[in-house]
Amino acid sequence: MKKIAVLFGGLATVGLGGSLWLFSAPPMDADAAVTTDVEAIARGEYLFIAGGCMSCHKGDDDESVPSGGYALESDFGTFYAPNITPDLETGIGNWSGADFLAALKHGRAPDGSFYYPAFPYRSYAGLTDEDVLDMAAYIMSLNPVRYQEPEPELVPWLQRPLVAGWNLLADFSQPEPEVFEDELIARGAYLARNLAHCGECHTPRNGLGIPDWSREFAGAELGEEVVEAIDGEALEEWSFANFDLFLILGMKPEGEFVGGDMNEVIEFNTSNLTDEDRDAMAAFFTRHHAGD
């Protein structure tokens, strides 16, 4: 069981009208194909690890396959990560490339319904189509596992169509993607903000559960757990090398080891990054004192 951030505070007050355009299909590339190319599959496997997909989708009895069932607790009830192995009946074996793009980048299911943002699709929205389709190629190359995850157990008013209004509100405050001249920092930003979704836990949210972008990475709460700030101010004392080592071992500059949910992030995602990607992330987070 794992605690997730409060995502829906006050959502009931959003009061959706019947504005149909809210529910229209997301823009997408209907022809996007899922390839069986081995290189795409290998790239996809790496992205799947860096994206932390397994920390939620790991199987209930076999943690090495994304067959789902893991319980994600929130103040509004329990979500269960779905089976994303290519089983035709209980998994996503019949998904097209377009289905993957709609799910990961727009939070929409193949039937057009809305995913709850317990699935960090708003971070994944910034992924390139190529990266999403490479992950799709990897997922489709896995052995299918038959397992039906339970339905979410939520407060009764938290119905999927409400998420349309929530997405719209979240869009209003979403900043334009930052453009970096330095390629390494740009790569680090892509990893931190999108693929590794560090902000899903480290950026505070307002009463509606929408990230407060003016305080990006300023720390938050996760159930009872305190998620420390990792913004420029908080990392004032961290050198590039400190951050790099942290991503491998979870060890902080003063020699203490990180705990809580961050342990899993280190073990399953960041410690498996290539040297180049780890450096990129360290460069992004310590750029406020570039040059050390």
Ligand code: HEC
């Ligand atoms: C923080 C937990 C979490 C992480 C990390 C996560 N997911 Fe999910 N994912 C979910 C939940 C929960 C749902 C179901 C949401 C719902 O029911 O509305 C979901 C839904 C999905 C679906 C739709 C499945 C279906 O049957 O409709 C796909 C595909 C998916 N995730 C792929 C991924 C991939 C690929 C990654 C990594 C890049 C990832 N997820 C990372 C929690 C997560």
Ligand code: HEC
């Ligand atoms: C699932 C939620 C979650 C995600 C995703 C996450 N973190 Fe954390 N992080 C935490 C928690 C919780 C702590 C505090 C752990 C503790 O109590 O020791 C933490 C602590 C940290 C710390 C230590 C800060 C300090 O001063 O002690 C750093 C640095 C950090 N995270 C960086 C990252 C980076 C970089 C990413 C993205 C690759 C990331 N985190 C993604 C939950 C998360």
